[in-house]
Amino acid sequence: MSIVAITGEISYSHVAAVRAATEAAPQDPLTIILDSLGGQTGACLALADAISLHPGPTIGRAVRRCDSGAVLALAVCERRAARLGTRFKLHATAPLRPPEGRLTAARMRQLAGELDTLDSRFRHRIAAAIGCDVEQLARLEAGDTTLDTLRALELGFLTEIVGCSTLGPAAARRREAQAEARAAAARPIRWTLRDFQALRAMGLKPGRPIGVGRHMLKAMLAERS
Numbered sequence: 001m002s003i004v005a006i007t008g009e010i011s012y013s014h015v016a017a018v019r020a021a022t023e024a025a026p027q028d029p030l031t032i033i034l035d036s037l038g039g040q041t042g043a044c045l046a047l048a049d050a051i052s053l054h055p056g057p058t059i060g061r062a063v064r065r066c067d068s069g070a071v072l073a074l075a076v077c078e079r080r081a082a083r084l085g086t087r088f089k090l091h092a093t094a095p096l097r098p099p100e101g102r103l104t105a106a107r108m109r110q111l112a113g114e115l116d117t118l119d120s121r122f123r124h125r126i127a128a129a130i131g132c133d134v135e136q137l138a139r140l141e142a143g144d145t146t147l148d149t150l151r152a153l154e155l156g157f158l159t160e161i162v163g164c165s166t167l168g169p170a171a172a173r174r175r176e177a178q179a180e181a182r183a184a185a186a187r188p189i190r191w192t193l194r195d196f197q198a199l200r201a202m203g204l205k206p207g208r209p210i211g212v213g214r215h216m217l218k219a220m221l222a223e224r225s
Contacts, residue, residue: 003031010039010047010069018050029057032077038068041093041118045069048076048125062086062158072122075129075157083162088147090140093118130156131175 002021006014021030032051038044051058051073060077062070067089074080093115101107123141127134132155140147152158153171160168 001029001031003033005033006070006073007035010036010043010073012043012046015043015046015050018047018054022050022054026054027056029059030054031059031061032073033061033063034066034070034074035063036067036070037065038070041069044072045121048072052076062088071157072126075126079160080158081160081162082149082152082158084149086149088152088157090147091144092141093122132156
């Protein structure tokens, strides 16, 4: 097993360490130990790429803090674990240094667009890796949210909590049920002739009902009977 410890600010030296571990033992499990507040966006994205390209199993272990770009490094690992008490900070991208040049309106819009693009890259990679909803992730980032270990497990940032073996599978089942419910809600409602007849009997105009589900229709019929 190869182990790469990432502490402090994420840098390209960490990327090099992961690549070296892959070259030395490509099929061995690779464990990434994270205790980091994040780092420069380019290094964080390169680190996620290096972990994702490891052919063998990848295990991420968060220790104390896993913030900002470190969350992406954890997310791309196949197994993701932490002990109770670990914290995970989600926030939107911000420049590490003040922008150069005159900050005109046009320049500010350009900078905002660049930050939006970076946020989108991080957000979609995390969402794809852990299977969470992109819009929910965006809301968490917008609120500078800090997750505790249990909340991180519920959202899919973790697959297990060290010392609590039953919590991971239960949370995974709940996430699957929520994903199925979201998919079902996104599918169009198929109305039958009986549904339209029931609506007509209630005095509603024939046509495609908008905003009325079958459960609502049954409730409305029950109130009239």
